[in-house]
Amino acid sequence: MDEDMSEEMSEEQSALKQELTCPVCQSIFRDPVLLPCTHSFCRECLQRSLQINKKCPLCRKLFEEGQDIANRALSSACETFLKQTNWRPKPVSEDMCKLHLKPLELYCEKDEEPVCVDCVTLHSTHRLWSLKDGAPICKKELGFKVQIFEKKVDSYKKMTHKLSNAVEFIKYQAGQAEKQIKAEFERLREALIKQEAQRLKELADEEDQKISSLLEMIAKTNKDIITLKELIETVKKEMGNEDLPLVRNFQNIKRQAQWTSEDPCLSNGCLLDTGKHVGSLGYKIWKKMQDDVKFYPVVLNPNAASPWLSLSADLTSVKESEERLTQPDNPERFDPCVFVLGAEGYYFGKHRWDVFVGDNPKWIVGVCTESVARKKKFTVSTSRGVWALCLSKGVLTASTPERTELQVEQRPERIRIKLNLEKGEVSFWDGGTAKHLVTLTHKFDDKVFPIFGPGLQATPMTLAPGKIAVHTS
Structure with missing residues (x-):
């Protein structure tokens, strides 16, 4: 008699368990919600389903988000059942579809994830492969x-x-x-x-x-x-x-x-x-x-010097190196162009320095912006961020886009550069005769550096020391 009652109770519990089981995760409802179509699902299961489409997972009827309501009666029944039976849900295997609890046997190429056979309708426009393929x-x-x-x-x-x-x-x-x-x-x-x-x-x-x-x-x-x-x-x-x-x-x-x-x-x-x-x-x-002390308004920056240039120990002269120097290819270094910059750049103020170019047949002196190209060849021009005086093939020119040729009675051996950033002017003078050669104008917004191109010559291009004045009061 007791055995019959026990079997009867077991069958009742099994039937009740079926009524309290979520059709998606096949576990006892957790925080169940009710849809307008009267079907209930765990809230989390329904949210996962909504990521795919807005249809009831059972009857496939459309519904708007927010139409689901908490099914408190079903939630209470689930809690009572769990307390009375001490039933624990079996963990879902990683090899099973979490939505349909079926083996993952297919691969969706678009979503790049494994799916089960029941997911095919949810990926009808996607290309599906067997796991083997x-x-x-x-x-x-x-x-x-x-x-x-x-x-x-x-x-x-x-x-x-x-x-x-x-x-x-x-x-x-x-x-x-x-x-x-x-x-x-x-x-x-x-x-x-x-x-x-x-x-x-x-x-x-x-x-x-x-x-x-x-x-x-x-x-x-x-x-x-x-x-x-x-x-x-x-x-x-x-x-x-x-x-x-x-x-x-x-x-x-x-x-x-x-x-x-x-x-x-x-x-x-x-x-x-x-x-x-x-x-x-x-x-x-x-x-x-x-x-015994010399002051140089400008000294050279060895970290910006081309590997084909050799600088003096005191950084005041530069000439061609007999062989390419082994130096790090740091971002500020000129290569392949054969240039070197001054060690200090300027945002404002008035600055002046002299350069001995001697009788070298080819050279470039002037100023450039900090953003001037370092790792590629370029034509020296104001349009490329260089305002300079250039000598090549016996012709003295200013680095305007049209290459303005300058007429001089005698080729200067000492060039004086005057930079006035407030006025936006860089002027070039014959340092020996104090004769004005040319003035280039520009509104300088970027940091400006002295630039030197001595050419591939054995005779060095040398910076001239400035005057030192002592004022007392």
């Missing part, structure tokens, strides 16, 4: 990505090599700069030592001269003391005579007792002129150092 399609596309990544790996390896070379080049740069710094400090140190020796000699000379003068005065005074003592003795001796001889000889004695020499005293300037030696000493040393 779909897997090679995926492998082929992934193979292309592998090839791309393999090429990228090779590229990254090459870049790693370039970066390592850059590290070694930085070490080389630091070594060269250290040598230059030490050499310059040593040169200045020698100049200071020379100045120190000269000033100490001047001090010693004045000390010797002043002391010698005083010693001469002391010697003369000592002689005068002896003479005075002798005179005193003579007068005292005469004063010891009888009255008549003393009076008779008085005039003669008085004449002998005359002293015409000046009394000894310290004269003006007899002491050391200490102020001359130590007054404002630091300033005097610094002022004197102007003879």
Whole structure:
């Protein structure tokens, strides 16, 4: 009797479970919602279905989003059933369709995902393959990505090599700069030592001269003391005579007792002129150092120099390199064009510098914008961001798009460039005769750099030092 009741209860539970099972996920309803067509689904199952189309998963009737309502009665029944039976849903296998709970046996080429046979209606316009035929399609596309990544790996390896070379080049740069710094400090140190020796000699000379003068005065005074003592003795001796001889000889004695020499005293300037030696000493040393210090309004940027150019250690001259230099291909370096920029760029202000071009048959000097092309050949022109004076084949021209030829009586060997960014002017002058050659105008919005193209010549193009003026108040 009890066994029959148990079987009857089991059948009832099974029937109830069927009523409480979501037709999509085949599990007990979770947060069930009711559609206008009276079919119920788990809220999450319905939302997944809505991503495909807005039809009821059972009767395929259309419905608008938001028409579904919470089925509280069904939700309560599900909770009661779960409490009474302790039933736990079986986890859905990854190889099963989460919408239809059937094996994933097909591949949708458009959506790039596996589907079951019941999903065919949802992908009616898509091309479907069996998993056996779909897997090679995926492998082929992934193979292309592998090839791309393999090429990228090779590229990254090459870049790693370039970066390592850059590290070694930085070490080389630091070594060269250290040598230059030490050499310059040593040169200045020698100049200071020379100045120190000269000033100490001047001090010693004045000390010797002043002391010698005083010693001469002391010697003369000592002689005068002896003479005075002798005179005193003579007068005292005469004063010891009888009255008549003393009076008779008085005039003669008085004449002998005359002293015409000046009394000894310290004269003006007899002491050391200490102020001359130590007054404002630091300033005097610094002022004197102007003879040993050169100021350059512009120096060259070795990181922008073409590999075919060789720069001097102090970055003030440039010429052709006998062979292509091994340097990192950093973004700011000119290659293949044979140019080098100034180390400092300008946004505003007035600037002026002179360049010795000598008798080189080909050169370019002027200014350019920071965005000027670095990794490709280009024609030097104001339309390409370069305002320059050019010499080629004996003809001096300004870098306007029409190549303005300049008539000069004598080819200049020193070019003076004046840049006035407030007025938007860059003018060129013959630095030797101070004759104006040409002025180019432009509203400069980009950063502007001095540019130098010495041509492939063994004779260097050299920057001229500027004037140093000391103002005191």
